[in-house]
Amino acid sequence: MSSPNWPISGYTLDQRPSAHPRQPDLTGNLPPWPGLREHQTNLIHKVFIMSLLSKLIPVCILLLLVPAASHGTSGNPPIEASYYLLEDPGQDLTIQQVRQRPVADWQPLVNLAPNFSFSNSRYWIKLELTNKGEEPRQLVLDLEQPLQDYIDAWYISSAGDVLDYWQTGDRRPAEARPLAYRGFAFPLQIPGHDARTLYLGLDTHDGLYDSLPLSLTSYLEFHNKRQIENLWFGFCYGAIVVLLLYNLIIGLVTRSGNFLSYSLYLAMFLLWNLPFRGYASYFSLPGGTWWNNAAVGVFSVCLFLTLNAFTLRFLQLTHNAPWLRKGLLLACGLMLYPLWLAIIGVYSTTFAVLIPIAMINMVLILLAATRLSLQGNRSARIFLLAWTLLILSAFAYYARVLDLLPSTWLTENALNIGSLVEMLVLALALADRIKQLERQQLEDKTSLIRRERELKEELQKQVDQQTRELREVNRRLAQDSVTDSLTGLLNRRTFLESLGNQLKHGNRTGCKTALIVLDIDHFKKVNDLYGHPEGDRVLQQVATLIRKHWQRTTDQLYRLGGEEFGIVVSKTPAAYLRDKLSSLSSSLSESLTGPAGERGLTVSAGVAIIPPDEQLSAEQVYSLADKALYESKVAGRNTCRFILPGQDSLTEAEVPADF
Numbered sequence: 001m002s003s004p005n006w007p008i009s010g011y012t013l014d015q016r017p018s019a020h021p022r023q024p025d026l027t028g029n030l031p032p033w034p035g036l037r038e039h040q041t042n043l044i045h046k047v048f049i050m051s052l053l054s055k056l057i058p059v060c061i062l063l064l065l066v067p068a069a070s071h072g073t074s075g076n077p078p079i080e081a082s083y084y085l086l087e088d089p090g091q092d093l094t095i096q097q098v099r100q101r102p103v104a105d106w107q108p109l110v111n112l113a114p115n116f117s118f119s120n121s122r123y124w125i126k127l128e129l130t131n132k133g134e135e136p137r138q139l140v141l142d143l144e145q146p147l148q149d150y151i152d153a154w155y156i157s158s159a160g161d162v163l164d165y166w167q168t169g170d171r172r173p174a175e176a177r178p179l180a181y182r183g184f185a186f187p188l189q190i191p192g193h194d195a196r197t198l199y200l201g202l203d204t205h206d207g208l209y210d211s212l213p214l215s216l217t218s219y220l221e222f223h224n225k226r227q228i229e230n231l232w233f234g235f236c237y238g239a240i241v242v243l244l245l246y247n248l249i250i251g252l253v254t255r256s257g258n259f260l261s262y263s264l265y266l267a268m269f270l271l272w273n274l275p276f277r278g279y280a281s282y283f284s285l286p287g288g289t290w291w292n293n294a295a296v297g298v299f300s301v302c303l304f305l306t307l308n309a310f311t312l313r314f315l316q317l318t319h320n321a322p323w324l325r326k327g328l329l330l331a332c333g334l335m336l337y338p339l340w341l342a343i344i345g346v347y348s349t350t351f352a353v354l355i356p357i358a359m360i361n362m363v364l365i366l367l368a369a370t371r372l373s374l375q376g377n378r379s380a381r382i383f384l385l386a387w388t389l390l391i392l393s394a395f396a397y398y399a400r401v402l403d404l405l406p407s408t409w410l411t412e413n414a415l416n417i418g419s420l421v422e423m424l425v426l427a428l429a430l431a432d433r434i435k436q437l438e439r440q441q442l443e444d445k446t447s448l449i450r451r452e453r454e455l456k457e458e459l460q461k462q463v464d465q466q467t468r469e470l471r472e473v474n475r476r477l478a479q480d481s482v483t484d485s486l487t488g489l490l491n492r493r494t495f496l497e498s499l500g501n502q503l504k505h506g507n508r509t510g511c512k513t514a515l516i517v518l519d520i521d522h523f524k525k526v527n528d529l530y531g532h533p534e535g536d537r538v539l540q541q542v543a544t545l546i547r548k549h550w551q552r553t554t555d556q557l558y559r560l561g562g563e564e565f566g567i568v569v570s571k572t573p574a575a576y577l578r579d580k581l582s583s584l585s586s587s588l589s590e591s592l593t594g595p596a597g598e599r600g601l602t603v604s605a606g607v608a609i610i611p612p613d614e615q616l617s618a619e620q621v622y623s624l625a626d627k628a629l630y631e632s633k634v635a636g637r638n639t640c641r642f643i644l645p646g647q648d649s650l651t652e653a654e655v656p657a658d659f
């Protein structure tokens, strides 16, 4: 494989070019460098766009198989490279002064990923290269930090001539970059058995440095690494875009706040990550350098705001952990200040304020997820897993930067992998939440059906019970409507109807029917002498005695009104009735006593006996009995008269024995 010829231009320090010119090489031939650069640009663009669209899993598998590009040079014989660092607190050293500084002022740079963090100093890095071999070598010094604001680079020959000079950095136009690359890479050619020195002057907009990982590789290694890196980033971004669209569509269709806030979080991640990783520099917007720097701060804040919105909804903190919810809302409020700082372009202070708030914010989120996980919340456990994976990947990434872990493909891309896995696990958590909701809905529905059935059964029981009670009430009402409340005997309401029925029954069956009408003698006196309540008591006593004497189920006992009682009997001979009445009369005279114990209350009776062939109405029969009663009263009371239809009444003695 042939390597491109690299230019060696003979600029002196006084002939510093404003850009990096391409001059004929030592043999007088024009090098292919500018064309190569365009070729690289096109290639990287194509690869980036294609990989964004492709999102193919096999690419990922392929990447897993590719070993990481090693730091330093490869091949034989070796290139000797020494790094030195010089701090310029006053920012007033010129390149001439820097070059003249004694060796003792330079500190060997042991860690090839120095991080000056918040500092207003200017820093100088000197790279001394020696080619021990005979062949010329084409190398690239890769400064994999897309956010470095200003970089001035001088490439000096062993004779002290300036061979190349670049002014670049993310606050300078992307076209000024030595290589079309999201970071900053400096092409360095060194002839055989010769030495070169590269000076890098590093400065910031307002005093914030990020880690500056330096690596020296051959051009081919650099090129391969960048291609793979772009494929990998394209895959990650593509996957996130797919996730974003998928969740956004679900969120819009279902109007679910969980999906919408998660989509917003993904969108903010993309908007933050593109400038943060240096890919935004590919999009040549007017004022792009300003936008890219502002976007890192603005979308960092937006990332946390949308993350909090998602966390609040997903973990249902309003209900599950109200005080952590308040904490996150407070963090959101505080973040508005760095958001404003980022918008007005105060870059360093933006992050000086944002970083502590963001750290507290993350602790609150982890606290909430841990707390709910310990309470058995399944969604919180998946959420916690997602964040744990991201944090582990961040540790792996920074451990590599600090040389605590070896530089492998995995550790170099740990942050990307972690972010992607975190988002996938969060998407899984959302899917799981839907499953849980469905299960919950099914359980709710089942329990609702069960409860409905129970309620129906309960209602049916109540209806049955109330129906029974209603029937009982109706029965009692019906009973009460035909019962005399004082004596408990049947009242006059159904008397005539029942007597009529009995007469018809006697007609049909050939049985005699008898109606006895009893009346207490001189009852008025009882009331007058002892009072109405005592009169009531006497009426009850009479009713009790009547019940005792007439116990057959077919006997119908009535209180016809006042002190008058009626007894309807069937199939009973007159002699038997006479004996019964005689017994009743004796019992009455013995039992009916006044309050002072005096005896002598008597009753008179009239008995109408109706043979079965008689067609008399109930009224006629009652008139007959009443007539007989009247005759008893006229006869002096305390006696009984029997009467048959169409005949005169008979005394007890006149009643024939076989009648």
Ligand SMILES: Nc1nc2c(ncn2[C@@H]2O[C@H](COP(=O)(O)OP(=O)(O)OP(=O)(O)O)[C@@H](O)[C@H]2O)c(=O)[nH]1
Binding pocket: 486, 519, 520, 521, 522, 523, 524, 525, 527, 531, 532, 533, 534, 535, 536, 539, 561, 562, 563, 633, 637
């Ligand atoms: N304590 C009480 N008295 C009643 C009730 N119904 C009617 N009486 C009374 O019964 C008495 C009936 O009086 P009368 O019709 O003159 O009959 P009597 O006094 O029994 O006289 P003779 O029937 O002719 O023997 C009246 O004083 C009525 O007020 C009742 O439910 N309770």
